[in-house]
Amino acid sequence: MQDKYYAGAYWGPRQETALECARRAELFFHMLARCDPTFTQWYGAGRGFPRELPGWPVCPEMKELETLFLKGRNRTDVGREVIEDLGFRQFVWNSKKEATKLHLSCGKYSPCGGPNLCLLYPPKQGAVRERLLRAPVLTEVLTCMATAWDPDFAMASSSEMVDLMEEGEFEVRVGWLTYLSRRLGTLPPLPAPVRIEPVGTLGWLLVLSPEPMTAGNPEHVALTARVRELLDRAGLIERPQPEPASE
Template sequence: MPDKYYVGAYWGPRKETALECARRAELFFHMLARCDPAFAQWYRAGRGFPRELPGWPVRPEMKELETLFLKGRSRTDVGKEVIEDLGFHQMVWNAKKDAIHVHLTCGGYSPWGGPNSCLLDPLWPSAVWERLVRSPVLAEVLTSVATAWDPDFAMASSSEMVDLMEKDRFEVRVGWLTYLSRRLGTLPPLPAPVRIEPVGELGWLLVLSPEPMTASNPEHVAFTARIRELLDRAGLIERPQPEPANT
């Protein structure tokens, strides 16, 4: 069975309003649309949408996105009061069949609510898979994510490879393609064939191979583990864990 690929970007507590998140999302969707035609139109859930469509069309405009984020606030079970420090959550998708989903969690500033994130999944074999699971396209996607959301790190990888590499759920994940923010530290020298590309003044994009890295290939696993070890030695992997609450 082929690996299941996804794109994930993660960042720590960052207090932002729905409008600030919408501004980032607007830039993200416009940049994403330039990566591949599959990203040109997105849809959301809601009653009464035309059955011939995957959902209600989403216009990637700031005011509409702000409204969506405001609808996606976390609330208490009792009283349905807004939990401000958990930020905003929203999901959209691009098709009825072989859909790619975008999950957005942003504006959260609680150390207990999990990371803010931008996820694109699943990248299963499909009509668009052959175009998307190529390093040039995914490099553009990661650049879009990094530019719009300014995460601490992001990666494009298979779930299976992440399971093999990850040692702690709070750590920076290393994948076939990996983005690292300059906030994390200084990038060490890395062996060929790793390609390093700057993403503006924000960070670096590492491409470990021009071809997909698979968890079923021992050479791919060993090389990814080597890169992770070099980054770990440079202090770029470990992330601080939330302190336990005072009792």
């Protein structure tokens, strides 16, 4: 069975308006469109969209994205009241079959309910999947996420590898490719063949291998574990647990 890969960026509580999130999303979508031809048009849910399309076309411009985020506000089950501190969330995709899917959650400043995030899920099979699961492409994808969303960390990996490596809920995830914000601390020396690339002045991108790393390969597991250990010793893995809301 093949590993299930994804790319994700994560950051802690950050109070932002729908317009501020839309400004980041506009930059993200425009940068992402340069990573692969299938990333130029996205679609969202809604009633009455043309049957030949995967959904309602998403216009990646700031005002339209602000409206989209406002539609994705979290609400209470009873009364459907807006929960301001849980921010905004949206799901979009780019085709009917073999779709890449995006999950965006931003503007959240509650210590509860998980982090803000940007997740990209490649297709489960097909030529597009094979094209996306290459280190140069995922390097560009993570650079887009880091530049637009300014996360604490981001990574591209398989779910299976994450399950092997992750030791706690509140920690930086280390994967095939890993982005670390300079906010986290100082990067230690890392063993070959790890390649370190700066992402502007924001942080560093670590590429552990030019080829996809799998949880079924002992050498891949050992290298990922070693990198995680060195980052942990440097204080870059553990993240502070969210403080409970004061009454």
